[in-house]
Amino acid sequence: MKQWTIFTLSILILSSLAIAAEDLKSDVIGVAVEFTVKDTGEVTLDSQPELVEGYPDHKLQPEDGFNAKVLSVKGEEIYSFNFSVEFWFYDNPTILTEKPVLIIFPYYRNVQEAKIYDKEDKLVLTVDLSGYTTCNENAVCNIDIGENEELCPSDCKTGEAEAMEAEQAAAEETVSGELVEGAGEKPVSSLWLIVLLVVILIAIIIGLVRTKKKD
Numbered sequence: 001m002k003q004w005t006i007f008t009l010s011i012l013i014l015s016s017l018a019i020a021a022e023d024l025k026s027d028v029i030g031v032a033v034e035f036t037v038k039d040t041g042e043v044t045l046d047s048q049p050e051l052v053e054g055y056p057d058h059k060l061q062p063e064d065g066f067n068a069k070v071l072s073v074k075g076e077e078i079y080s081f082n083f084s085v086e087f088w089f090y091d092n093p094t095i096l097t098e099k100p101v102l103i104i105f106p107y108y109r110n111v112q113e114a115k116i117y118d119k120e121d122k123l124v125l126t127v128d129l130s131g132y133t134t135c136n137e138n139a140v141c142n143i144d145i146g147e148n149e150e151l152c153p154s155d156c157k158t159g160e161a162e163a164m165e166a167e168q169a170a171a172e173e174t175v176s177g178e179l180v181e182g183a184g185e186k187p188v189s190s191l192w193l194i195v196l197l198v199v200i201l202i203a204i205i206i207g208l209v210r211t212k213k214k215d
Contacts, residue, residue, distance in 0.1 A: 030055030
């Protein structure tokens with residue numbers, strides 16, 4: 001009975017994680033990663049990953065081959081699929097020494113990185129995707145990175161992002177108003193300095209006039 005309870009709880013936890021991951025998954029945007037695999041086993045990233053329209057369904061996957069894992073900001077695996085890397089063409093028996101590979105997988109708003117494993121399950125490439133993270137799952141609604149209740153429901157409660165944006169706009173308007181109001185005001189010390197210079201100048205002129213009269 002105890003084992004059955006533990007098993008049931010495990011299924012519920014995994015199901016909740018899967019549902020949470022799907023909530024952060026985009027249905028129309030994918031992430032494209034290009035890299036080169038050499039026959040020596042070396043793998044190099046060809047260009048920076050980029051967001052693209054759509055992605056394959058990955059329903060047809062080879063049982064053996066390379067594997068791509070997509071990890072969240074919490075280090076949890078949110079997507080995984082296998083893909084093949086062959087050093088020959090179907091219509092040409094020429095053996096290649098290296099093979100360019102392009103993989104595209106769904107975009108998740110809490111994405112952190114992708115890891116590529118070879119046929120021996122050895123990690124051969126890690127791709128940083130943190131630049132595309134719009135939901136950091138830190139229990140704080142960070143509107144500065146685009147979080148709101150739709151894009152990041154785990155961090156933002158309903159209406160929280162709008163309230164924070166309104167507060168930020170009000171604060172910026174207050175600061176701007178204070179700067180404009182203070183721009184026309186002259187410091188008191190500067191005004192007294194001008195008066196003092198004028199008095200000194202008048203005194204010098206009077207002294208020169210008196211000197212000339214005596215001469």
